[in-house]
Amino acid sequence: MNITTTYMGLKLKNPIIVASSGLSKSVDGISKLADAGAGAIVIKSLFEEQVLAETQEIEKHIGLDSHTEALDYIRNYGSQNSALEYLNLIKEAKKAVSIPIIASLNCISSKGWIDYAKKLENNGADGLELNIAFITNDPKSDSKEIESKYYDIVEQITQQVSIPISIKLGPYFSSLAHFTQGLKQRGVQGIVLFNRFYRMDFDINKIDLVSGSRFSSPREISLPLHWISLLSSKIECDFSASTGIHDGEGAIKLLLAGAKTVQLCSTLYKNKFTRIGEILKDIEEWMNKQNFESLDSFRGKLSRGKSDQSEKFDRLQYIKAIVGIE
Numbered sequence: 001m002n003i004t005t006t007y008m009g010l011k012l013k014n015p016i017i018v019a020s021s022g023l024s025k026s027v028d029g030i031s032k033l034a035d036a037g038a039g040a041i042v043i044k045s046l047f048e049e050q051v052l053a054e055t056q057e058i059e060k061h062i063g064l065d066s067h068t069e070a071l072d073y074i075r076n077y078g079s080q081n082s083a084l085e086y087l088n089l090i091k092e093a094k095k096a097v098s099i100p101i102i103a104s105l106n107c108i109s110s111k112g113w114i115d116y117a118k119k120l121e122n123n124g125a126d127g128l129e130l131n132i133a134f135i136t137n138d139p140k141s142d143s144k145e146i147e148s149k150y151y152d153i154v155e156q157i158t159q160q161v162s163i164p165i166s167i168k169l170g171p172y173f174s175s176l177a178h179f180t181q182g183l184k185q186r187g188v189q190g191i192v193l194f195n196r197f198y199r200m201d202f203d204i205n206k207i208d209l210v211s212g213s214r215f216s217s218p219r220e221i222s223l224p225l226h227w228i229s230l231l232s233s234k235i236e237c238d239f240s241a242s243t244g245i246h247d248g249e250g251a252i253k254l255l256l257a258g259a260k261t262v263q264l265c266s267t268l269y270k271n272k273f274t275r276i277g278e279i280l281k282d283i284e285e286w287m288n289k290q291n292f293e294s295l296d297s298f299r300g301k302l303s304r305g306k307s308d309q310s311e312k313f314d315r316l317q318y319i320k321a322i323v324g325i326e
C-alpha cells in the first residue's frame with residue numbers, strides 16, 4: 001500500500017503535516033514529531049511584529065531615546081538577533097530530521113516579507129508557508145483592495161525565492177475561487193484552508209473581553225471539507241487542509257475532498273504525538289478495506305468536480321424539498 005504523496009513539489013512519505021504552532025518551535029519538539037511519523041512539519045511562524053516588539057523591549061531597557069546612531073544599531077541588532085534564533089532553528093531542524101521542513105512567515109512590512117523569505121530559503125527551509133491575514137473594519141476598503149495586498153506580497157516573494165510557496169488563508173473571502181486562482185497565477189503552489197485565528201469572546205458577568213477556545217473541535221472540519229471539495233478540481237494547486245482534523249476519519253474525509261495533505265494541530269495538543277501513528281493506521285486500514293492501493297486512487301473522489309451530485313456542494317440554504325428540513 002502506498003501512502004506517499006507530493007505537496008507543492010515536495011515528496012512526503014505520508015500526507016500528515018504538523019501545522020505551524022508552538023509544537024514545532026524547538027528542535028526537540030520537531031524531532032519528536034518526526035519520530036512520531038509526521039510526513040512534514042511547518043515550523044511555528046516567525047512574526048515580524050514579535051521581532052519588532054522584542055527590539056523595542058531591548059531599547060526600553062537600554063534607555064536610548066535620542067542617540068539615533070546607537071538606536072539604529074540596537075534596532076538592527078535586536079531584529080537580527082530574534083530572526084537569527086528562528087533561522088538557527090530551521091538549520092538545526094534540517095540536521096535533526098529527514099522529512100521536509102516548511103518555514104512559516106507572518107510580516108507587517110513588505111521589506112520584512114522579502115528579507116525574511118530570502119533568509120529562510122538560504123537557511124535550508126524546504127518550503128515557505130505564508131501566514132497572511134488582514135482584518136479590516138474600514139467601510140472604505142473593498143475586497144479588491146484587500147486581495148491585492150495578498151497578491152503584492154506573493155508576487156514579491158515568488159520573484160525572490162525559488163523554494164515552493166504556500167499560503168495559509170482564513171475563510172473570509174467573497175470569492176475564494178477567483179482569489180485562489182489569482183494566487184496560483186502568481187506562483188503559489190500550495191493553499192492551506194483554513195487558518196484558525198485567535199477567537200475572542202465576552203464574559204457577560206465581568207462585562208469584559210476574554211479569549212475563546214484555543215483549540216478546535218472535530219465539528220469544525222466542515223468548513224475546510226466544503227471548500228476543498230469545491231475548489232480542488234477547479235484550481236490547479238495543492239490543497240492542504242487545516243482546522244478540525246482530529247482523527248483518521250477526518251483525514252480520510254479531506255483526502256476524499258481532494259486535499260494533498262492534512263495538517264494537525266489541536267489534536268496533537270490534546271492527545272499525545274502518537275496520534276499521528278493512529279491516524280496513519282486508520283487511513284491504511286480504511287484503504288485496505290476499500291481496496292485502494294494509493295492515495296491517488298481515491299483522492300478527490302468526493303470533490304465537486306468528480307461528483308454527480310454537484311448541486312449538493314453548491315447548496316447553502318435549507319429548503320425542505322431538498323434537505324428535508326425547514
Ligand SMILES: Cc1cc2nc3c(=O)[nH]c(=O)nc-3n(C[C@H](O)[C@H](O)[C@H](O)COP(=O)(O)O)c2cc1C
Nearest residue numbers: 019020021022045131196216242243244264265266
Ligand atoms: C497554540 C497554537 C499556536 C498556533 N500558532 C500558529 C502559528 O504560529 N502560525 C500559524 O500559521 N498557525 C498557528 N496556529 C494555527 C494552527 O496551525 C492551525 O491552523 C489551527 O489550530 C487549526 O488546526 P486544528 O484544528 O488542527 O487545531 C496555532 C494554533 C494553536 C492552537
